[in-house]
Amino acid sequence: MPAYATNMRLKFPIVALGLEIITIILYGVFVVYDDGKSKGHGHGHDAHSNDTEPAEPMKLYPMFQDVHVMIFIGFGFLMTFLKRYGFSSVGVNLLLAAFGLQWGLLMQGLWDLHDGKIKVSIYKMINADFSTATVLISFGAVLGKTSPVQLLIMTILEITIFAVNEHLVVEVLGVSDVGASMTIHAFGAYFGLAVARVLYRPGLRNGHDNDGSVYHSDLFAMIGTVFLWMFWPSFNSAIADPGLPQLTAVINTYLSLAACVLSAYAISSLVEHKGKLDMVHIQNATLAGGVAVGTCADMNIGPFGAMLIGLVAGTISTIGFKFLSPILASNLGIQDTCGVHNLHGMPGILGGLAGIVAVALGKKKGPSAAMQAAGLASSLGFGLVGGALTGLIMKLPIWGQPPDQNCFDDSLYWEVPEEEEENEESLAHADHSKNKAEA
Numbered sequence: 001m002p003a004y005a006t007n008m009r010l011k012f013p014i015v016a017l018g019l020e021i022i023t024i025i026l027y028g029v030f031v032v033y034d035d036g037k038s039k040g041h042g043h044g045h046d047a048h049s050n051d052t053e054p055a056e057p058m059k060l061y062p063m064f065q066d067v068h069v070m071i072f073i074g075f076g077f078l079m080t081f082l083k084r085y086g087f088s089s090v091g092v093n094l095l096l097a098a099f100g101l102q103w104g105l106l107m108q109g110l111w112d113l114h115d116g117k118i119k120v121s122i123y124k125m126i127n128a129d130f131s132t133a134t135v136l137i138s139f140g141a142v143l144g145k146t147s148p149v150q151l152l153i154m155t156i157l158e159i160t161i162f163a164v165n166e167h168l169v170v171e172v173l174g175v176s177d178v179g180a181s182m183t184i185h186a187f188g189a190y191f192g193l194a195v196a197r198v199l200y201r202p203g204l205r206n207g208h209d210n211d212g213s214v215y216h217s218d219l220f221a222m223i224g225t226v227f228l229w230m231f232w233p234s235f236n237s238a239i240a241d242p243g244l245p246q247l248t249a250v251i252n253t254y255l256s257l258a259a260c261v262l263s264a265y266a267i268s269s270l271v272e273h274k275g276k277l278d279m280v281h282i283q284n285a286t287l288a289g290g291v292a293v294g295t296c297a298d299m300n301i302g303p304f305g306a307m308l309i310g311l312v313a314g315t316i317s318t319i320g321f322k323f324l325s326p327i328l329a330s331n332l333g334i335q336d337t338c339g340v341h342n343l344h345g346m347p348g349i350l351g352g353l354a355g356i357v358a359v360a361l362g363k364k365k366g367p368s369a370a371m372q373a374a375g376l377a378s379s380l381g382f383g384l385v386g387g388a389l390t391g392l393i394m395k396l397p398i399w400g401q402p403p404d405q406n407c408f409d410d411s412l413y414w415e416v417p418e419e420e421e422e423n424e425e426s427l428a429h430a431d432h433s434k435n436k437a438e439a
Contacts, residue, residue: 006147006400006412015149016099019156023102030106030113034121060122066234067129069227071097075136077224079338081283083214085144087410092148096139097132100155104131107163111171126238133184134162138192138387140338142199144211144408147400154390158191161386168378175375176359176367178249179236179294181351182376187383189345193334194387199395200333203404210408211337218279225283232257232290236297249297253290256310260289263314271322278321284343285317291347295355295372299363309354313347320346352376 036057076093080086105128109118118124135155146154166183169175177183204211213221237249264285269275289310301309320342328334328341352372360369395401406412 005397006402006406008148008400008413011398011400012149015152016095019099019152020102023099023106026106027102030109030116030118032117032119034119034124057122060126060238063234063238064122064126064129066231067126067238070231070235071101071129071132071136074224074228074231075133078221078228078283079140079143080224081213081217081221081280082144082210082337082408083212083217084210084409084411086217086220087414087416089143091414092151093136093139095148096135096151096155097129099152100132100135100159101125101128103156104128104159104163107131107160108166111163111167123239130180130184131159131162131166133180134158134188134191137185137188137340137344138195140340141189141192141196141334141336143337145196145199145201145204145335145337145402146394147402148413150394150399150401153394153399154195157390157393158188158386161191161382161390162187165378165382165386169375173371173374173378174367175371176299176355176364177295177375178240178245179253179290179297179351181291181294181348181355182379184348185291185294185344186348186352186376187379189340189343189348190380190383191387191390192340193328193336193345194384195391195394196336197332197334198388198391199401200335201404201407204335204407205329208404208407213279218283221283222279225286228287229257229261229290232287236290236294240298245298248300251303252293252297252299252301252306255303255306256289256293256313257287258289259307259310260292260314261286263311264288264318267315267318268322271318280339281318281321284339285314285321288313288317288343288347291344292351292354294348295351296358296363299355299358301354301358301363305358309350313350316346316350317342349376349380352379 034057072094075097076090079089079093082089105120105124106118108127108131109120109124112118132155135158138154138158139151142151142154162183165187169177169183175182233250233253236253237246240246240249264281265277268277268281268285272278292313293306293309296305296309321339325336325339325342328336334341352375356369356372356376358364359367359372402409402412410416
């Protein structure tokens with residue numbers, strides 16, 4: 001790849017401003033404030049109809065802020081574990097989320113027009129944040145190997161496909177997926193894995209010097225973990241029916257997450273050398289309970305059921321990081337940087353299966369077990385096919401994809417402080433001098 005291909009001076013401003021201008025024009029045509037006259041909340045991954053928000057338009061604002069913190073701080077810092085990719089992890093996360101929520105509000109709102117307009121409410125803002133979560137999950141699968149332009153292209157395509165699948169699953173099939181184990185986590189994970197497969201790099205088959213962490217980068221990533229862990233009950237309950245169902249979603253998520261931590265720590269110690277804990281497992285697998293309990297979060301599965309789901313989720317996630325990720329990379333050519341298959345993919349499927357069982361046992365009235373299964377299949381299908389097609393578009397050489405030697409390195413797309421570079425050079429020089437002296 002020629003050296004100039006990664007120069008972003010023209011292509012990034014053109015794509016970023018072009019997309020924003022198009023979005024602003026579409027908002028001018030379609031989007032108005034919610035005046036409270038349209039009955040019900042409208043469309044979402046667990047749409048329901050009541051008059052809470054028009055009467056109290058700010059009632060959901062605390063929940064919205066919790067979800068917002070997860071999107072911008074939780075997801076952003078969770079991906080800072082790479083030693084030379086922190087700027088991109090937090091910075092590009094902000095870029096994608098800021099554009100994604102605008103596009104998500106449009107794509108989801110087009111299914112729920114009132115007099116030809118999308119009425120913006122706190123509820124719709126929460127759902128728009130949810131749509132960006134799918135992109136940030138997929139971002140983790142290709143972290144360090146893509147340019148900001150490629151990722152903006154992925155954002156617009158993925159959210160469009162997500163909105164179609166969500167409408168099909170929730171509105172057409174009538175599936176219950178309040179915490180979106182299927183429509184967000186499973187979809188986002190397998191979309192990202194399909195993109196990663198299409199963008200496979202043979203040159204990274206044996207690893208890369210920068211594809212790893214240092215002490216402080218793992219500590220930063222734990223900030224993201226703790227924020228996500230604390231606010232996940234809000235994520236799973238934000239758009240549940242007010243009252244008892246919403247409280248049930250909070251309690252189930254709270255208990256599932258707690259049980260998940262214990263199993264993740266235990267299995268990490270079990271599979272690691274001399275029973276030590278692996279920070280990669282702790283950063284990620286401790287969150288799997290929040291993912292897995294999502295579909296049946298508002299169902300009457302009992303505290304015992306929620307904890308059991310969390311226990312299983314932490315176990316399969318940790319085992320996935322230890323044993324499955326290397327197999328995916330070596331045998332299937334899926335280089336999953338953040339291990340989204342272990343945190344979102346498998347726990348998302350577990351959540352879908354738990355939802356099927358819970359509905360079959362009559363834990364929630366309305367949806368059928370067959371439709372729940374169809375919802376899981378739809379989310380996986382849209383994710384894999386949509387991701388593969390998006391990957392083919394992202395593979396076009398015009399988007400400034402980084403060459404293999406510059407992967408996982410901020411300096412290709414960011415101005416990196418000079419003292420950092422000088423410090424690394426002096427350390428390298430010191431190591432060289434030491435080796436020479438020893439020789």
